[in-house]
Amino acid sequence: MSRFFYTATQRHNEDVTLTGDDARHLSRVLRASPGDAVELCNESGQCQAAQITFVGKESVTCRLASLLPDRESGVRVTLAFALLKGEKTDFVLQKATELGVSAFIPFSSTRCVARIDKKARDKLVRWDKIVRSAAGQSLRNRVPVISPPLDWPQLLTEFQNYQRIVFFWEGEGDKPLAPVLKGVLPGENILLITGPEGGFSREEAEEAMASGANAVTLGPRILRAETAAVVSVAVALYEAGEMGGR
Secondary structure (H helix, E strand, C coil), X not given: CCEEECCXXXXXXXXXXXXXXXXXXHXXXXXXXXXXXXXXXXXXXXXXXXXXXXXXXCEEEEEEEEECCCCCCCCEEEEEEECXXXXXXXXXXXXXXXXXXXXXXXXXXXXXCCCCCCCHHHXXXXXXXXXXXHHHHCCCCCCCEECCCEEHXXXXXXXXXXXXXXXXXXXXXXXXXXXXXXXXXXXXXXXXXXXXXXXXXXXXXXXXXXCCCEEECCCCCXXXXXXXXXXXXXXXXXXXXXXXXX
């Protein structure tokens, strides 16, 4: 079943009109016809079954019906990940969205190969399309929010918004994740931080811990930066009981 997201301006009574990429995907790729079923979610995360009533070249109209279950995580996990080169950032956004991340904070640190540049706004538009598509494919109720890229000092100031901050760093020895997330409750905001291809500097690690982060490792093997970002989300949600853990 295909799932799409809409805003309040797209709804009139019980009808929702999809336009742009969503309409083109339905009409040209899926070859949708009136009577076909889809799933639609609003900005509050409420999802409903719907039936297509009209298919045009640039718009598709759907009639809302019954409510659908909430598939979102009970804990809100934000992934702060160092900007990565090439399509690695795209990979992280797609896979972490599928796993259940609520928000993303891309950032630049000392050893980042990729840097914040003048094209950041264009990248945000592309990144939003990636997470929107991944959220629909994985039947999420919400599309994760992507922050504009921050530099390292700016990221440190964000720590105050989270109840638990997990800093994944290979220099921490064998400190595991489980004790940091022990007793986590639904509704808690958790920040996960993963580094660039070159890893974090010791100075950055010390700054993170001085600002309230708990440093842990992902085991004795060194993972690629994009792998570490995705694995950190998976193990954190597992420990929080969202993927069969506890």
